[in-house]
Amino acid sequence: MPQIHPTAIVTPGATIAESVTIGPYATVGADVVLGEGVQIAAHAVVDGITTLAEGVQILPFASVGLPPQDLKYHGEPTRVEVGPRTIIREHATVHRGSVGGEGVTRIGADCLIMCVAHVGHDCQLADKVILANNVMLGGHVQIGDNVFVGGGTAIHQSVRIGRQAVIGGMSGVERDVIPFGSCMGNRARLIGLNLIGLKRRGFNREAINALRLAYRSLFLGRGTFDARMALVLQDQGTQPQVAEVLAFIEASSRRGLMRAGRQLDESAETEAA
Structure with missing residues (x-):
């Protein structure tokens, strides 16, 4: 049976696999689906039409699946999907999709969303993406496999980041970054290739x-x-x-x-x- 702390609030209707762990004062909404081995830590919130695949970890005070920060959103049934083994660290936020986008925010497998990072509505993250502390993704951002985004970086809405790219910390990214590229700065410019990553x-x-x-x-x-x-x-x-x-x-x-x-x-x- 799932291990659910007595102080956690799990709304009737949530689908919870047998090996799930839900910590003290965590909140799980009625339309949430939690796969095998999912861990929801103390005070975390998972809401909306949200699916967490097997092995996902949500750490304290993180929130996943809350409404998008979009004034055009009026409660439509948009959603969040998080792939296997992804870790979402303390105070990070992942908002569900909007009617102006695909209606879904996706995070792939084996990603790491570090503390206080924000994944905006309709973002599409592929596998093994790392967002360091305090990274901010505007809505509709697309990020390819194995991308690393340095701490404190802000990425403008609708920007595309090709796979295997690296973004230096404290950057302001307003334009698309080629696959295998390296960029940094405010406003960020290409400085070469991600040779070490390659x-x-x-x-x-x-x-x-x-x-x-x-x-x-x-x-x-x-x-x-x-x-x-x-x-x-x-x-x-x-x-x-x-x-x-x-x-x-x-x-x-x-x-x-x-x-x-x-x-x-x-x-x-x-x-x-």
Whole structure:
């Protein structure tokens, strides 16, 4: 049977797996679904149409599934979905979707949402995303696999962050960040590639060198950006990681593409974590 503390409030109608643990003074709403092994710590709140997959941990004073901070929202049945083994730390907030978006806020598997981070309505986080302390995501932000966002960073609504990117702490991100990119600053600009992350994830030398050449051609080369895109497509378009970057750039965007902020040098590349 689930281990539910006597002081917890579990509204009738909630679906709770047998191995769930709910701590003191926690609150679980009527439309919540808790998978096997979910842990809800003391004083945490899970509400709305919210599904937590197996092994999710919600730590004290975090809240998941509360209404979006959107004046157009009037109680519509939007929802939150959190993938397996994701951890949401103290005082973090995850708001449910809005009628102006897909109607769902999604967080993938094996993510870590650190203390006081905020995931706004309709955000879409893929797997193994890490948001450090005090990160703020506006509504409709999209983040790919294995992205790290440094502490205190604010990401504007509708921004896209490609997979394997890294965002330096205390950044203000207003535009889309390419896959495998590294950016920082207020307002943030690209400073190179996430080389350390690429190596840690097992990308081979050929892939890394191809990405470095493509990055230099796209963001540090001469001529118009469209001309540089065409050249990279012609010369490197069949290389998988480069093709992924090009497809990301060509996809529909509401915020536009982040560009390089200064001349790239070796130290900028190697220091990207």
